[in-house]
Amino acid sequence: MIRDDIKAALVTAMKARHAATTSAIRLIQAAIKNRDIEARTGKAPADDDALVAEVLQKMVKQRRESIEMYAKGSRQELADAEAAELAVIEGFLPQQMSEDETNAAIDEIKAEVGATSVKDMGKVMALLKERHGPQLDMSKASGLVKARLG
Secondary structure (H helix, E strand, O other), X not given: OHHHHHHHHHHHHHHHOOHHHHHHHHHHHHHHHHHHHHHHHOOOOOOHHXXXXXXXXXXXXXXHHHHHHHHHOOOHHHHHHHHHHHXXXXXXXXXXXXXXXXXXXXXXXXXXXXXXXXXXXXXXXHHHHHHHHHHOOHHHHHHHHHHHHO
8 A cells, every 4th residue: 555655665764864755755644644634524535545646646746836836936946845855756656657558548438438529528537537547647638638539
C-alpha cells in the first residue's frame, strides 16, 4: 500500500536527517489525513491506494502550478523548493501510463460506450478515471479524450 510506503519513507528520511524530504513527506501525510476526514462525511473510494493516489496527484498539480508561478515571478529559490517537494511526491505515485497506453485505453472505452462526439466525453472520462485513475494525470487525459472524440 502507498500509505505504508510513505510511513516507511518518513522513518528513513528522519534517520538520515534529510530535512527537506522529511518535511515533504509530512506534508503528504497531512494532506492524506485531511482527505480521510473529508471521506468520513462524503463518498470515499473503495480502494485506499486510489484515495492516496488522488491526493498525491492533486499535490503534484499544485506544485507544478507553483513552480510555474515562481518562475514567472523570478523567484527561482522558491521554484527549486517546490521542485524538490514535487520529486518526493512523485516518488510515491504509481507508474504513470504512457501516451500510447492512454490512447489505447481511451479507444477501448470509446468503443465500449459507443462514444462518437465530444458530447460523450463525460462517459469516457468517468470510465477512464474509474479504471485507470491512479495511473493517469487526468488533465492530460482530458486533452487526449477530447482529441480522440473531436
